[in-house]
Every structure is written in structure tokens, then in C-alpha cells.
Amino acid sequence: MYELTQEDRMLKDLVARFVNDELMPLEQKILARDAAGEGPLSFVREELEHLDARAKELGLWGLDAPAEFGGSDLPVTSMIGVNEELGRCSLIYRFPPDSPNLHMLMKVCSEEQKAEYLAPYARGEKRSAIAISEPGGGGDPASMRARAQRARGGWLINGRKIWVSGLDRADFVIVMAVTDPEKRARGGISAFLVDKGTPGFTILRRIPMIGGRTTFELAFDDCWVPESKLLGQEGNGYGPMQLRLSTRRVQIGAICVGRAKRALDMLVEWAPQRKTFGVPLSERQAIQWWMADAATKIHATRLMTYDAAEKVTRGEEARTEISMLKVFATEMATEIVDHAQQAFGAMGMTREMPFHLMAAQLRVMRIYEGPTEVHRMLVARHVLQRRF
Numbered sequence: 001m002y003e004l005t006q007e008d009r010m011l012k013d014l015v016a017r018f019v020n021d022e023l024m025p026l027e028q029k030i031l032a033r034d035a036a037g038e039g040p041l042s043f044v045r046e047e048l049e050h051l052d053a054r055a056k057e058l059g060l061w062g063l064d065a066p067a068e069f070g071g072s073d074l075p076v077t078s079m080i081g082v083n084e085e086l087g088r089c090s091l092i093y094r095f096p097p098d099s100p101n102l103h104m105l106m107k108v109c110s111e112e113q114k115a116e117y118l119a120p121y122a123r124g125e126k127r128s129a130i131a132i133s134e135p136g137g138g139g140d141p142a143s144m145r146a147r148a149q150r151a152r153g154g155w156l157i158n159g160r161k162i163w164v165s166g167l168d169r170a171d172f173v174i175v176m177a178v179t180d181p182e183k184r185a186r187g188g189i190s191a192f193l194v195d196k197g198t199p200g201f202t203i204l205r206r207i208p209m210i211g212g213r214t215t216f217e218l219a220f221d222d223c224w225v226p227e228s229k230l231l232g233q234e235g236n237g238y239g240p241m242q243l244r245l246s247t248r249r250v251q252i253g254a255i256c257v258g259r260a261k262r263a264l265d266m267l268v269e270w271a272p273q274r275k276t277f278g279v280p281l282s283e284r285q286a287i288q289w290w291m292a293d294a295a296t297k298i299h300a301t302r303l304m305t306y307d308a309a310e311k312v313t314r315g316e317e318a319r320t321e322i323s324m325l326k327v328f329a330t331e332m333a334t335e336i337v338d339h340a341q342q343a344f345g346a347m348g349m350t351r352e353m354p355f356h357l358m359a360a361q362l363r364v365m366r367i368y369e370g371p372t373e374v375h376r377m378l379v380a381r382h383v384l385q386r387r388f
Contacts, residue, residue, distance in 0.1 A: 004081065011074075012081030014058065016088075022054055023089040027354060030091060034212075035351040041212035043091060048169075051093055052124070060095045065102060065122035076247065076309040080254045084302075087258025090354035090361070091212070096124035098166070099251060101174065104244035108191075108232030117172065117193055129170035130244070131161035131218055141176075141185035141238060146220065148177035148190060154226040155179075155192065157200070160219055163368070167203065167216040171196060175220070176237050183235065191237035193229045200224065211360035246312050246319070248369050249326045253305035256329035256365070257298055259358055263333075263340040264294045270344060281343060290339040297332045304328060320382045323375035330365045330372065337362060 004012065026047060033039040043051070055061055064079055065071025079099060086093060102121065105128075109118045120126040137143030146159025157177055167173070172195045180188030194201055200223030207215045232240055268291065271282035281287045304325045311318035341348035341355040348355050366372050 008078050008081055011063075011078065012085060015060065015082050015085040018055065018058060018060060019085050019089055022051060023086075023091065023093060026051075027089055027091050031352060031354060031357070041357065042214070043093065048093075052096060055095050056124070061124055062097065062122055063095060064099055065097060066106060066118075069119045069122035071122050075313045076250060077306060077313055079251070080302075080305055080309055083251050083254035084258040084261075087255035088262040090259075090262075090357040092361070096127070097121050098128070100244040100248040101128045101130060103247045104174070104240045105231075107243055108240045110228070112228055113193065113231070126171040127166065127169045128172055128174060129164050129166040130174040130176075131164045132176050132241075133161065133163045135160055135162050135217070141189055144176065144178050144184070144189060146175070146177040147181075148179050148192060152224065154224055155230065157192065157194070157220040157223040157225065160204075160217065162217045163207070163215045164218055165213065165215050165368075167196075167218075168206075168214065173201075173218070174231060176241070177220075179234055185238070187235045189237045190234050191231040191241070192225055193231050194220075194223065194225055198223055198225065209364065211357060211364050213361070213364060242319070243312075245369060246308075246322050249322045250305060250309045250312060252365055252369060253301060253308065253325045253329040256333035256362070257302050257305060259362065260294065260298050260301070260333040260336040263337045263355070263358065264291065264298065267291065267294075267340040267343055274343075274345075287343060290336075290343070294336045294339065297336070301325070301329045301332050320379055323370070323378045326370060327372050327375045327379070330362060334359070334362045334366070 026043070030039070030041065030043070030047075034041040060082075062069070062071035063082060064074045064076070067073040082095070086095075105113075105118045105121060117126065117128075121128060134143070134145060137145065146157065146161065148155045148157045150156075157175060159177060161175065164173070172193055175192045175194050176189055177192060178184055178188055179190040182188065200221050202219045202221065204217040204219050207217060209215055231237070267287075271287050271291075272280050274281045276284070304321070308318050308321045308325050311321065337355060337358045341359065344353065344355070347353060350356075
């Protein structure tokens with residue numbers, strides 16, 4: 001079994017205190033605000049600025065960022081406890097900088113890009129978004145239509161992108177585009193760094209999503225960027241992208257553990273208090289089995305998450321394990337939250353409780369970073385090839 005180091009335990013405890021002292025009070029405030037129709041089901045800018053300032057004060061800043069840029073250079077395994085604790089809150093908050101884009105930039109930034117993008121990003125002075133999916137094609141690289149063509153010592157980008165999250169606070173966007181229509185997904189897609197405000201880069205619309213999330217649709221119309229904005233090698237945009245996706249999917253596993261553990265804790269606290277026909281719910285076999293299954297699946301998911309994280313840290317190929325984790329973790333947490341919500345009865349249906357927000361966000365997790373069905377397809381492919 002994976003055992004946390006003393007440093008990782010101390011970090012996890014510190015994040016737990018941050019969640020209890022800072023996030024949980026805001027969760028109650030925002031749920032009440034939403035139920036009264038007085039505000040969004042998410043943090044507003046002032047609340048985010050307060051959380052960022054408090055995180056920086058506590059040293060919870062740049063945790064896995066390079067030491068040369070003021071970060072703590074923590075491995076992926078150390079971030080699991082961090083994300084598990086953050087996952088206990090039904091609201092979405094991540095300590096800057098966001099790990100997946102950070103790791104992609106760390107892998108492929110040129111020296112010039114390190115100075116202009118990676119360094120300020122690692123210090124939390126800049127924020128990023130990533131544009132992959134397209135209307136009608138989703139995230140399938142073979143269906144990508146956005147084009148980047150050489151022009152005037154740089155690149156002209158044309159096309160549409162959709163479901164881009166984090167754009168409202170982003171300073172720049174990592175844009176995936178086809179640079180070789182013949183090769184396309186097999187060496188014909190490149191990544192570019194595009195600053196928000198670049199001529200030809202237009203935000204078409206803001207798209208409200210379930211679970212308090214927001215995404216955006218973008219247009220690139222003859223958006224010119226210099227050669228220096230090509231991220232990594234031409235045609236190899238999806239090489240470093242796999243590292244980004246792996247980092248996010250491990251993060252999702254940890255978040256799901258935290259969210260499921262919160263739901264189980266609420267169920268364990270509630271069940272002895274609630275009586276049906278004179279008997280506490282905690283004495284009902286159905287409820288006991290929900291608890292037993294929940295504890296078992298949470299334990300299994302946590303071990304799967306650490307296993308995948310260790311392999312990513314060592315630079316090993318772990319795509320099958322990560323796909324398994326993405327499927328298992330999201331479905332596990334969905335089931336446990338649903339059972340807890342069911343046990344709370346009508347109270348579990350209220351907007352005053354966090355269950356509806358937890359359930360909605362978990363539902364989104366089963367779509368983004370690769371739908372469940374795609375990950376099952378990838379696992380099956382590896383099994384059929386006897387590669388697992």
C-alpha cells in the first residue's frame with residue numbers, strides 16, 4: 001500500500017484546514033445565495049481573490065511549480081492529498097497555477113516562452129485556458145478543423161473552439177490546430193500560445209453549464225501569431241498534450257475520492273439520527289451495505305490514483321490505468337453521492353444542501369477530459385491487444 005511521507009501528510013492536513021476554514025463557510029454562503037436567486041452558484045471575483053491571497057499566505061501556491069520560479073516542485077503523488085481535500089468542497093477551487101497546463105508548459109516551452117509564459121504562470125501572475133474541442137467534433141483530433149498556416153514569419157489561425165473553461169480569468173490560451181491536413185491526428189496537429197486580445201481572436205459567447213461551471217466558444221479569424229508562439233514541435237501538439245491529460249485525470253481521481261468521502265461522512269453522521277418506522281437508518285441493511293460498498297470503493301479508487309500518479313511521476317506509459325481511473329472514480333463518486341442524497345430523503349433534494357451541486361459536477365466529470373465511453377473503448381483495445 002502507498003504510504004504518505006511525513007511532508008505529504010503535513011501538506012494534506014494544511015489543505016484540510018484551508019478547506020474547513022475558508023472553503024466550507026463560502027460553500028454555505030454561495031448555496032444560500034443561489035437558493036435565494038441572488039447570485040451565481042460559484043465564486044465571484046472578490047471571493048476568488050480572497051482565497052488566492054489566503055492560499056499564498058499559507059504557502060499553498062505553486063506547489064508543483066518548478067523551484068526556479070519560486071515553486072515547491074512537488075511530484076504528482078504529493079498533489080493527490082491536496083486535491084482530495086479540495087474535492088471535499090462542492091465548489092471548484094484550485095491552488096494556482098493549474099497543474100495540467102503547468103506540466104504541459106514545463107515539458108515543451110522554449111527559453112523565450114519560459115520567460116514570457118511559464119515563469120509568470122508558475123508564480124500565479126498569469127492564468128491560462130486550453131482550446132481543444134470544436135463545434136460538432138468534440139475533442140476528436142481526427143475531426144479537428146481549426147487550421148494554422150504559415151504566413152508572414154508566423155502563423156494564421158482560423159477556426160472555432162468550444163467548451164473552453166477558465167477563459168474569464170485567463171491571460172492566454174493554448175490553442176490546438178491542424179498544421180498538416182494530410183497527417184492530421186498522426187503528426188499534423190500543433191499547439192500555439194495565443195494571448196487574449198490578439199487581433200482575430202474573438203470570444204463568441206459564454207456558455208453556462210450545470211454545476212456552476214462556465215465555458216466559452218471562441219473564433220479565430222486570420223488570427224496571426226509569430227513563430228515564437230508555436231508551443232513545442234510543429235506537428236507534435238498531442239505529444240505534450242498527453243502529459244496534460246494524464247495530470248488532469250489523476251487530479252480527477254483524487255477529487256472524486258474527496259467528494260465521495262464527504263458524502264459518506266455526511267451519510268454516516270445522518271443515518272443514526274434519522275428513524276424510519278422506529279428504526280434508525282444506520283440499522284437498515286440497505287444503508288449499511290451502501291456504507292460498506294462506499295468505503296471499499298473509496299479505498300480502491302485512492303489506491304488506483306496513487307498507482308497512476310507514481311507511474312506518471314516516473315514518466316511511464318500509464319494511459320490504460322489512467323483511463324480505468326477516470327471511469328471508475330467518476331462513477332464511484334456519482335453512486336456514493338446519489339446514495340447519500342437518497343438517504344437524506346427530501347432534505348437531500350434541497351438546494352440548501354451540497355448534494356445537487358456535487359452530483360452535477362460529477363456528471364460533468366464523466367464528459368470532460370474524455371467521455372466515459374471513450375475511456376472504456378481505450379481500455380478494451382489494450383485488453384484485446386493483450387497489453388494489460
